[in-house]
Amino acid sequence: MDLKNxxxxxxxxxxxxxxxxxxxQTNDNEFESNFNFNIGKDYIQFxxxxxxxxxxxxxxxxxxxxxxxxxxxxxxxxxxxLPIDLLxxxxxxxxxxxxxxxxxxxxxSNQSDQISFLNNDNVGNKLYKEKKIGPMIAIIINxxxxxxxxxTMYKLYLRGKVxxxxxxxxxxxxxxxxxxxxxxADDNNIKKIKKAKEIIISRMIEPPTLAELAKEVDxxxxxxxxxxxxxxxxxxxxxxxxxKMQTSKRFLSSGNxxxxxxxxxVGYSTATHFINAFKKKFGTTPKKYxxxx
Numbered sequence: 001m002d003l004k005n006x007x008x009x010x011x012x013x014x015x016x017x018x019x020x021x022x023x024x025q026t027n028d029n030e031f032e033s034n035f036n037f038n039i040g041k042d043y044i045q046f047x048x049x050x051x052x053x054x055x056x057x058x059x060x061x062x063x064x065x066x067x068x069x070x071x072x073x074x075x076x077x078x079x080x081x082l083p084i085d086l087l088x089x090x091x092x093x094x095x096x097x098x099x100x101x102x103x104x105x106x107x108x109s110n111q112s113d114q115i116s117f118l119n120n121d122n123v124g125n126k127l128y129k130e131k132k133i134g135p136m137i138a139i140i141i142n143x144x145x146x147x148x149x150x151x152t153m154y155k156l157y158l159r160g161k162v163x164x165x166x167x168x169x170x171x172x173x174x175x176x177x178x179x180x181x182x183x184x185a186d187d188n189n190i191k192k193i194k195k196a197k198e199i200i201i202s203r204m205i206e207p208p209t210l211a212e213l214a215k216e217v218d219x220x221x222x223x224x225x226x227x228x229x230x231x232x233x234x235x236x237x238x239x240x241x242x243x244k245m246q247t248s249k250r251f252l253s254s255g256n257x258x259x260x261x262x263x264x265x266v267g268y269s270t271a272t273h274f275i276n277a278f279k280k281k282f283g284t285t286p287k288k289y290x291x292x293x
């Protein structure tokens with residue numbers, strides 16, 4: 001895993017298989033950040049904005065694609081390289097999947113009747129597609145962010161999740177998402193669960209209790225627990241701890257804060273409690289992590 005700081009934003013890149021790359025691009029700052037990644041013209045690009053908003057620039061800014069929260073774009077041009085030049089707005093997040101056309105054909109050649117650009121008539125054509133992020137795809141993306149495994153197992157986990165996501169992305173059954181998760185059939189419930197997530201993120205230093213959170217988003221405690229698990233693949237408490245740890249990792253990587261300062265910024269009253277939580281999550285102490293980057 002490569003972690004780079006670009007204009008105080010952060011990107012994590014994972015090569016999870018031959019011809020298959022995953023990028024997590026995060027900007028937790030209050031200003032716009034720029035991310036760049038070179039990729040060959042033989043790659044199909046999938047970009048999912050899961051928080052905030054973003055802009056993809058091509059040809060030195062001649063073409064701009066806006067991708068807002070809960071939206072995605074697919075890009076492919078076999079005749080021209082499309083290096084990623086991403087402007088990520090404040091407090092925004094984009095997940096990118098880059099898959100070579102060769103790899104894609106090897107995985108989905110038997111589904112050419114459902115994936116139009118795999119048809120012989122479309123070989124060599126340019127591709128551009130905008131698409132809303134459905135509930136089940138949103139769950140898969142959140143699971144990619146929340147899962148805690150060692151790097152080798154995590155790459156294997158990501159590989160499976162990418163294939164699952166691709167299958168849903170190209171599925172023609174628009175009702176598939178809802179059938180698999182009855183809770184998600186109620187858009188109002190989804191909005192409340194998403195609001196609950198934003199609340200605990202914005203107040204991670206002093207988060208509300210579950211009862212207080214349920215009351216604030218106007219949902220029963222039982223539905224909050226069940227719905228959060230269904231939408232984000234983890235409990236509210238586990239999500240909060242994981243968010244704190246991932247945020248602390250980015251703060252440490254920036255080089256702008258010491259361990260004590262990071263502990264306070266993510267809501268730990270003592271460095272000892274923070275160090276123990278960090279070690280439990282990542283298998284190393286914050287100090288050793290700093291020495292490794």
